Amino acid sequence: MKTKDDPPTKIAELPLTAFELPKWLVEPAVRSCRLFNTALDFIFYNVPTLRVELAKKDAPMQARRGEKPPSRIIDFDALSDPEGSLLLIDATSAPYVHKYQSVEKFLESPYQETRDVDIATITGVGSSALGSAALAWDISVALEKPVLAIVPGYGVADVVLQGLGGWFAFGLHDFLSSKTLIQTGLATAAPETARIGRELAASTPQEPTARGGAPIFRYGSGSSDVLHALLEHRTTPFRLLVGHSKGALQINIARRRSDRMRRRDFILALGGAAAWPLAARAQEPAMPVVGVLSPRSPAVDAPLIAVIRQGLNDTGFFEGQNITLYYRWADGQYDRLAALAADLVRQDGDREHTDRLPRRQRPGPERARPQPQSAWRQHHGRKLVYFRP
């Protein structure tokens, strides 16, 4: 077995290169299947709602022109996430979506929310990042808790299985372990090809590999291997596992093979499309908005922002419940601060059209530098509390 520290095996050193499919042949095939699956995600999952909700929370899925997405927020531009990832989705607090590309990194993450999350989801069909995020988002909104979405990645074995009528014969393929056989065959004959779309699966602790270093599945598929690793290695047990379509099957496989699965863990399998009626969202009361402007990055600031939130909580304000926080990060580029501040003010202005509160009740627009010297400035007659940490 290959250990983690081995250097990646070069394809030229392998005797089986003849079986390796040329890149120009594999890539378009895998890509078109991914695109097709991403399109299916739009039908099966609540993707438009996710888009609208994120835009409303001022965390658009696409970076604005000339702006990098904040470091821990996923860039949805790619439409699908070919290598797979773990998305931690929390609809109640910014930055809403955290992305982890390695299971080991996720397990080692120092962040409290990463350690505490106790709901996980696996989608069916093509399981692109979009569909996975949309399903997790709806669950997160409904339960008001963070949700972990496992985006399994999509490689050649999936294409082959899909070609073999995979969607319509989950049970049969599971019984025959078709995907494991296909992946093992690929990994042995054409490791480079087999590695496509398997980055996340390969990052699970002690993932078995074939001779060429390509990962092979231990428990039927990449996502069940990932979930199995999470079940085995995390201290916090999952309370709820939600699977849609073949996702339910992956959960079942991972759970069967794990002896740490506890009785109070709860599994929800969704047969059809996941459409959560979220009537409550339609009539959101206008919430005061506080802009947070930081010269640093979300990762560096996480503990400090938590303290600000604590201060707000102490005065009866809870983010996502009765207050909205807009974050702007300069990521160390101080020359961007002015533009980001202007952007915050503009965001507040945009809100005015939708606010139904009478003007004088609306939260108001001073800028605060609370410590050590406090400077308050009137701004367009509206109130915007602005921190310069």
Next chain:
Amino acid sequence: MRELRPNAATIAVLVNPNSPNAEMQVNDIQIAARSVGQQVDILNASTIREIDAAFARLARMRVEALLVAADPIFFNRASQLVVLATRHAIPALYSRREFVAVGGLMSYGANADEGYHTAGVYAGRILKGEKPDDLPIQLPTKFELVINLSTARALGLDVPATLLARADEVIE
């Protein structure tokens, strides 16, 4: 710093000249230095490259002690500064605990959490209708001294017991 390096001929001070506080910081330091008869040497840096250049100069000058002024630029580059100080074996005093946590020698400064907490509380109070003008201007009340003993040992420094006794936190 003087307690740790009583015989240092000159204490270098790293300041970001672009900071609105720079002038005040330099002034305060010079007043403090004059009162105890300490030579100080002010070095300016506001970019990564300038920080590198400043440390190269510090190494050439064989500086025995360094103060790093409180500045977001330095805070953002905490590990770079700590690595440079370690590489050139310069005992350094920083403004925040985070520097010491990543291997810096010592920090003395206001507890940042306190300020951020107040910021959150003030935001809440303003939203509840209080006038910003009525809110008192507060100065930090909690100051903490943090010492990294393993860094001190690596630098071959003996931390006086009197200094250790006053430390709010000692990192091994």
